[in-house]
Amino acid sequence: MTIAERKNKEKEEMSKRILDGARRVFLKNGYERTSMRNIADEINYSPGTLYFYFKDKGEIFNKLHQEGFRLLLAQSKVLDNVADPFERLKALGRAFIQFATENKDYYNLMFLVDEAASYQKDGLNIASEAINHLGATIKACQEKGHFKDMKTDYLTFMILSTLHGICALFCKDRTHNFKDHTTEDLMKTGYEYFILMLEKV
Amino acid sequence: MTIAERKNKEKEEMSKRILDGARRVFLKNGYERTSMRNIADEINYSPGTLYFYFKDKGEIFNKLHQEGFRLLLAQSKVLDNVADPFERLKALGRAFIQFATENKDYYNLMFLVDEAASYQKDGLNIASEAINHLGATIKACQEKGHFKDMKTDYLTFMILSTLHGICALFCKDRTHNFKDHTTEDLMKTGYEYFILMLEKV
DNA sequence: TGCTTTATTGAACGGTGTTCAATAGTTTTA
DNA sequence: TAAAACTATTGAACACCGTTCAATAAAGCA
Numbered sequence: 001m002t003i004a005e006r007k008n009k010e011k012e013e014m015s016k017r018i019l020d021g022a023r024r025v026f027l028k029n030g031y032e033r034t035s036m037r038n039i040a041d042e043i044n045y046s047p048g049t050l051y052f053y054f055k056d057k058g059e060i061f062n063k064l065h066q067e068g069f070r071l072l073l074a075q076s077k078v079l080d081n082v083a084d085p086f087e088r089l090k091a092l093g094r095a096f097i098q099f100a101t102e103n104k105d106y107y108n109l110m111f112l113v114d115e116a117a118s119y120q121k122d123g124l125n126i127a128s129e130a131i132n133h134l135g136a137t138i139k140a141c142q143e144k145g146h147f148k149d150m151k152t153d154y155l156t157f158m159i160l161s162t163l164h165g166i167c168a169l170f171c172k173d174r175t176h177n178f179k180d181h182t183t184e185d186l187m188k189t190g191y192e193y194f195i196l197m198l199e200k201v
Numbered sequence: 202m203t204i205a206e207r208k209n210k211e212k213e214e215m216s217k218r219i220l221d222g223a224r225r226v227f228l229k230n231g232y233e234r235t236s237m238r239n240i241a242d243e244i245n246y247s248p249g250t251l252y253f254y255f256k257d258k259g260e261i262f263n264k265l266h267q268e269g270f271r272l273l274l275a276q277s278k279v280l281d282n283v284a285d286p287f288e289r290l291k292a293l294g295r296a297f298i299q300f301a302t303e304n305k306d307y308y309n310l311m312f313l314v315d316e317a318a319s320y321q322k323d324g325l326n327i328a329s330e331a332i333n334h335l336g337a338t339i340k341a342c343q344e345k346g347h348f349k350d351m352k353t354d355y356l357t358f359m360i361l362s363t364l365h366g367i368c369a370l371f372c373k374d375r376t377h378n379f380k381d382h383t384t385e386d387l388m389k390t391g392y393e394y395f396i397l398m399l400e401k402v
Numbered sequence: 403t404g405c406t407t408t409a410t411t412g413a414a415c416g417g418t419g420t421t422c423a424a425t426a427g428t429t430t431t432a
Numbered sequence: 433t434a435a436a437a438c439t440a441t442t443g444a445a446c447a448c449c450g451t452t453c454a455a456t457a458a459a460g461c462a
Contacts, residue, residue: 007429007439014440032315036419046442048421057419112313112373114233128378150394153379158368158391162359164375165366169358172313174365177329178354190359193351197398204460215409237450247411249452258450396410 015053017043022060023067030105031061031113061109062119068106069126072099076133085140090195092137093163097187100167108171111164147201152187162194216254218244223261231306232262232314262310263320269307270327271302277334286341291396293338294364298388301368304399309372312365335361348402364393 021043026034029093036057040047054060069115075095082088135156141147147155166187169175175183222244227235231279237258239250255261276296283289301308311328336357342348367388370376376384 011440020369035417047419048443049441051420052440074314078347111375114373131378136403150397151390153382154387154390154394157376157379157387158363158367158394161366161370161391162363162395163366164370165364166359168313169362169365172315174312175358177332178358181354186355186358188389189352189355190362193359194363196351197402200401201398208460212409236448238448248450249412250410252451253409 004157011053018045018050018053019060019063023064024109026061026064026109027105031108043086058119065107065109065113065119066126068110069130071103071106072110073098073126073130073133075099077128085137085144086146086199089137089159089198092134093159093191093195096163097166097191100170101184101187104171105165112168112171131156132162146198150201159198163191166190212254218392219246219251219254220261220264224265227262227265227310228306232309235263262314265307266310266314266320267327268305269311270311270331272304272307273297273311274327274331274334276300277331286338286345287347287400290338290342290360290399293335294392294396294398297364300393301371302385302388305372313369313372332357334362347399351402360399364392367391 018039022034022039025038025042029038036050037047039060040050050060075098076092079088079091079095082091135152138147138156138159139152142150142152142155170183170187173188178186181189219240223235225360226239226243230290237251238248240261241251251261276299277293280289280292280296283292308314316346336353339348339357340353343351343356344352371384371388376387381392
């Protein structure tokens with residue numbers, strides 16, 4: 001291993017160390033309460049050091065943002081072996097909502113934080129990969145006769161909107177207007193109603 | 202007018218002056234870039250003064266939050282004279298989406314900002330009034346034979362989720378994953394597809 | 403008139419993201 | 433090997449943030 005190679009490896013290791021610290025603080029305290037100084041403290045380095053490895057706070061959180069999508073995609077792909085595409089779609093939606101409830105912080109970062117978007121507008125990214133996965137399943141449904149005369153893209157956007165709407169209302173605590181029902185019940189039954197409708201198209 | 206009455210009026214006027222300044226800064230610069238000092242500057246007062254009239258930043262933004270819902274409710278009520286309930290529901294959804302696109306900042310405050318929620322969990326508030334208005338229209342649809350065997354609350358939550366999902370993806374710039382279509386097209390056609398489905402239930 | 407209440411100020415506190423001169427450590431060059 | 437160049441790290445500093453509070457001025461009351 002040349003010196004340059006070792007240097008590269010060390011640099012990578014330090015990046016990882018920072019990211020690991022950032023993730024720990026982030027998952028413990030949430031997005032709002034994760035500062036650069038918190039992260040630096042967590043790994044016992046000076047705040048300035050972080051800026052030697054990452055351009056700014058946004059770049060660090062963009063990594064965690066991608067991580068979230070990798071996690072979601074992994075959980076989605078578990079369902080690839082569900083043979084019937086419509087059953088697969090139903091399960092995908094359930095998995096999406098479950099992901100949001102179990103990983104509220106990641107979900108916030110992935111879909112509800114302002115900064116993240118600017119870092120990945122261009123080029124293929126893990127986020128669109130996750131969405132394409134949903135789109136592919138919907139297309140498979142169409143090939144089996146579902147959703148006749150509908151363009152896959154718009155349909156995907158609509159279905160994603162419903163899923164995201166359910167999760168966003170949950171993540172931002174806007175479910176209390178329906179005070180006769182628990183949040184879980186609302187999300188679960190609300191989604192079932194949506195599926196019921198999808199079945200009839 | 203007694204002195205106490207005048208004092209009360211003056212206090213009200215000062216509250217209004219602060220709120221007006223806050224609204225101006227907020228609508229010009231967005232939520233993130235509206236600080237207490239900005240608001241104080243706008244109306245040529247010291248930052249400390251704001252705390253004589255409002256408990257904290259959250260209380261000020263809660264007023265604007267309510268204002269947003271009043272605006273939405275007003276625009277919703279314009280459609281009360283659409284006789285057919287299902288047509289009314291369709292128009293309500295369109296109005297909701299239009300409100301979000303035309304008042305992105307208000308929409309953020311109303312549905313996507315963290316703080317707001319804590320200030321209005323208890324008691325009847327303007328937010329639930331706006332949602333009840335949607336619920337009432339949905340109930341009217343059911344009385345005309347639509348959405349058979351569905352509980353109004355869950356149905357309302359589901360429909361609101363879809364509308365909110367569309368608007369939230371727009372507000373947080375998450376529409377670029379569908380890069381073959383403009384954001385407007387996605388929102389419009391996505392909603393039309395949803396309506397198409399609602400029609401068949 | 404003096405006494406009390408009310409309204410306003412601006413400095414101060416502890417926090418934020420970020421920059422940068424200084425420094426210590428390491429590698430390359432002569 | 434000595435000097436020069438480069439690399440990584442520090443922590444103070446900057447300009448901001450929300451919030452508090454002693455001081456102060458103005459207004460109402462006795």
